[in-house]
Amino acid sequence: xxxxxxxxxxxxxxxxxxxxxxxxxxxxxxxxxxxxxxxxxxxxxxxxxxxxxxxxxxxxxxxxxxxxxxxxxxxxxxxxxxxxxxxxxxxxxxxxxxxxxxxxxxxxxxxxxxxxxxxxxxxxxxxxxxxxxxxxxxxxxxxxxxxxxxxxxxxxxxxxxxxxxxxxxxxxxxxxxxxxxxxxxxxxxxxxxxxxxxxxx
Amino acid sequence: xxxxxxxxxxxxxxxxxxxxxxxxxxxxxxxxxxxxxxxxxxxxxxxxxxxxxxxxxxxxxxxxxxxxxxxxxxxxxxxxxxxxxxxxxxxxxxxxxxxxxxxxxxxxxxxxxxxxxxxxxxxxxxxxxxxxxxxxxxxxxxxxxxxxxxxxxxxxxxxxxxxxxxxxxxxxxxxxxxxxxxxxxxxxxxxxxxxxxxxxxxxxxxxxxxxxxxxxxxxxxxxxxxxxxxxxxxxxxxxxxxxxxxxxxxxxxxxxxxxxxxxxxxxxxxxxxxxxxxxxxxxxxxxxxxxxxxxxxxxxxxxxxxxxxxxxxxxxxxxxxxxxxxxxxxxxxxxxxxxxxxxxxxxxxxxxxxxxxxxxxxxxxxxxxxxxxxxxxxxxxxxxxxxxxxxxxxxxxxxxxxxxxxxxxxxxxxxxxxxxxxxxxxxxxxxxxxxxxxxxxxxxxxxxxxxxxxxxxxxxxxxxxxxxxxxxxxxxxxxxxxxxxxxxxxxxxxxxx
Numbered sequence: 165x166x167x168x169x170x171x172x173x174x175x176x177x178x179x180x181x182x183x184x185x186x187x188x189x190x191x192x193x194x195x196x197x198x199x200x201x202x203x204x205x206x207x208x209x210x211x212x213x214x215x216x217x218x219x220x221x222x223x224x225x226x227x228x229x230x231x232x233x234x235x236x237x238x239x240x241x242x243x244x245x246x247x248x249x250x251x252x253x254x255x256x257x258x259x260x261x262x263x264x265x266x267x268x269x270x271x272x273x274x275x276x277x278x279x280x281x282x283x284x285x286x287x288x289x290x291x292x293x294x295x296x297x298x299x300x301x302x303x304x305x306x307x308x309x310x311x312x313x314x315x316x317x318x319x320x321x322x323x324x325x326x327x328x329x330x331x332x333x334x335x336x337x338x339x340x341x342x343x344x345x346x347x348x349x350x351x352x353x354x355x356x357x358x359x360x361x362x363x364x365x
Numbered sequence: 366x367x368x369x370x371x372x373x374x375x376x377x378x379x380x381x382x383x384x385x386x387x388x389x390x391x392x393x394x395x396x397x398x399x400x401x402x403x404x405x406x407x408x409x410x411x412x413x414x415x416x417x418x419x420x421x422x423x424x425x426x427x428x429x430x431x432x433x434x435x436x437x438x439x440x441x442x443x444x445x446x447x448x449x450x451x452x453x454x455x456x457x458x459x460x461x462x463x464x465x466x467x468x469x470x471x472x473x474x475x476x477x478x479x480x481x482x483x484x485x486x487x488x489x490x491x492x493x494x495x496x497x498x499x500x501x502x503x504x505x506x507x508x509x510x511x512x513x514x515x516x517x518x519x520x521x522x523x524x525x526x527x528x529x530x531x532x533x534x535x536x537x538x539x540x541x542x543x544x545x546x547x548x549x550x551x552x553x554x555x556x557x558x559x560x561x562x563x564x565x566x567x568x569x570x571x572x573x574x575x576x577x578x579x580x581x582x583x584x585x586x587x588x589x590x591x592x593x594x595x596x597x598x599x600x601x602x603x604x605x606x607x608x609x610x611x612x613x614x615x616x617x618x619x620x621x622x623x624x625x626x627x628x629x630x631x632x633x634x635x636x637x638x639x640x641x642x643x644x645x646x647x648x649x650x651x652x653x654x655x656x657x658x659x660x661x662x663x664x665x666x667x668x669x670x671x672x673x674x675x676x677x678x679x680x681x682x683x684x685x686x687x688x689x690x691x692x693x694x695x696x697x698x699x700x701x702x703x704x705x706x707x708x709x710x711x712x713x714x715x716x717x718x719x720x721x722x723x724x725x726x727x728x729x730x731x732x733x734x735x736x737x738x739x740x741x742x743x744x745x746x747x748x749x750x751x752x753x754x755x756x757x758x759x760x761x762x763x764x765x766x767x768x769x770x771x772x773x774x775x776x777x778x779x780x781x782x783x784x785x786x787x788x789x790x791x792x793x794x795x796x797x798x799x800x801x802x803x804x805x806x807x808x809x810x811x812x813x814x815x816x817x818x819x820x821x822x823x824x825x826x827x828x829x830x831x832x833x834x835x836x837x838x839x840x841x842x843x844x845x846x847x848x849x850x851x852x853x854x855x856x857x858x859x860x861x862x
Contacts, residue, residue, distance in 0.1 A: 184782060186782070186783065186785040186786055186795075186847065187785045187786050187795070187797070187847045187848070187850070187851040188795070189850065189851060189854040190854065206474070206475075206846070235470065236399070236470075237401070237470070237474050237475075238399075238400055238401060238474070239400075239401050239474050239477070239478075240478075240846075240850050242400045242401065243400070257847065257850075259782065259783050259785065259843060259847070261780075261781075261782055294781055294782065296843070314850070332823070333820075333821060333822060333823030334781065334821050334822055334823055335823050335824075336836075337781045337821075337822075337836050337839070337840065339783065339839045339840065339842070339843040340839075
């Protein structure tokens with residue numbers, strides 16, 4: 165499994181065109197030696213803390229979780245402030261479509277990481293995936309960070325995936341941050357057998 | 366001269382109270398407003414309230430310094446205070462509702478930069494805002510030289526130095542504040558937001574004065590108008606009131622024409638017709654403007670919107686019937702080449718279907734005044750279309766452009782990709798897709814080939830169509846937002862400045 169470097173990335177983007185990263189606002193600076201810088205999009209989801217009880221994946225589906233969330237849309241260039249230990253969902257401004265034979269990792273750009281920002285905890289992107297990547301933004305530092313929509317906060321490292329995977333129907337094509345439906349998952353079929361019934365006093 | 370019941374002092378206090386309350390209200394709205402809220406409009410209201418306060422204070426001091434009796438002074442101050450309160454009421458009634466709605470989370474910020482760019486083609490110093498409305502309709506409100514318009518009621522009593530001071534403050538504001546409203550339910554639908562372009566057409570119409578090339582239209586030469594005057598002259602006077610059916614006497618009813626001179630009746634009828642014509646001219650200009658800007662996309666958006674409220678709806682005083690509007694638009698699309706053999710086959714065939722539908726419609730309204738307006742429009746159709754063409758040379762979305770640019774947009778949408786950019790003539794460079802191309806690709810996919818996008822999605826069959834429309838709207842909004850930003854990034858720096 166090899167990492168794609170600048171020439172190979174450009175080749176996939178502009179020659180074979182099977183890799184899509186749209187838009188590339190500044191291709192020259194965004195395509196680095198072995199990664200592509202991605203920028204922060206304009207849509208966010210933050211928790212309405214005062215209304216939250218608990219996220220229980222067993223009890224709440226994505227629709228119900230949405231009741232405890234606030235969706236924020238900003239204009240490109242506007243800012244969102246992330247306070248110490250605050251968590252928010254954001255998304256890349258760029259829309260990606262990976263071909264069947266490429267997978268990717270999303271990493272925080274070190275310059276932002278040093279300011280305390282972490283952009284993702286689930287960093288792997290499967291072959292054939294398409295959409296704007298949801299970023300799990302968290303300020304691990306001690307002081308608030310102002311994030312500008314459009315700033316290059318993360319990078320995509322692309323890798324060959326062999327053998328190529330067949331394209332399956334898509335569950336969604338997100339263009340902004342998306343909260344996963346934790347309730348309607350197949351693993352509950354076996355896990356339910358082990359979960360004790362709720363006790364009432 | 367009697368002392369006013371409410372003393373001048375009380376009036377002055379009321380003015381100061383109202384000013385303080387409006388300032389507090391404004392600050393409260395600013396605190397609760399999102400970043401995307403219209404801060405320059407908030408500024409304009411601050412400047413406006415400040416100017417009104419200055420004018421009132423100045424006027425009060427001026428009155429106090431006059432060599433007149435105290436009672437006269439009180440009366441004059443009370444009068445100035447009442448005028449000021451009226452002005453402050455106008456500010457509250459006409460401007461504050463916008464402040465509340467513009468901060469709504471339902472404002473589709475993704476389309477705003479593209480709309481702003483189009484508006485700037487007509488006037489560079491314009492600030493455009495979108496806001497949701499509870500009525501299922503689209504709307505346009507515009508303020509040109511906001512402060513001056515409000516203050517001019519005081520024009521005669523403002524001394525020159527104060528006028529200059531207010532003017533200097535007002536110069537910080539844009540020449541135009543334009544507000545376009547849309548129904549709440551379409552806030553996240555790129556497709557169903559398309560009629561906003563008609564509202565933008567109203568801005569172009571007012572800014573350029575396109576309507577002045579047509580209005581006023583003389584209706585005296587229209588036979589139907591004369592017939593209407595005759596009809597009214599022949600109307601029995603009692604028609605409006607209850608008839609004296611129990612009367613035993615055979616009545617010789619007086620006719621309207623016997624009481625009023627024909628010229629007087631004609632004047633009133635023509636005035637009513639002109640009022641309707643006035644509204645219709647604005648509507649048809651805006652339709653043709655939107656159509657020339659984005660071609661079939663606006664046509665399909667209008668037809669779909671009209672379909673939801675009734676395609677067979679009758680003409681109203683404010684709007685021609687959908688059938689009349691569609692007739693005008695089909696003719697303009699023909700002019701833009703959409704009926705030629707080289708145009709898109711799908712579009713051509715659907716437009717022919719609409720042309721046939723028009724044949725089945727009775728375009729002549731039953732209402733007499735609407736009929737006169739319809740005939741006036743028919744007579745001036747070419748003039749109207751030429752006026753729009755003359756004032757919007759930069760917008761001419763011809764069939765040739767459609768054929769060259771829309772297929773790659775639909776190809777992206779079919780693959781579930783937002784059509785943000787496409788290869789340019791320069792190798793290795795991607796150029797942003799045009800706003801009109803994106804909208805036409807969206808409507809083409811929606812109308813003619815949604816099944817390709819549907820086939821990409823993993824969901825229950827019964828949900829698939831609705832999911833595909835939702836995904837389509839999201840992809841299109843993303844494309845409109847991102848392509849506009851890409852366009853700005855690719856602009857040479859000097860052009861940005």
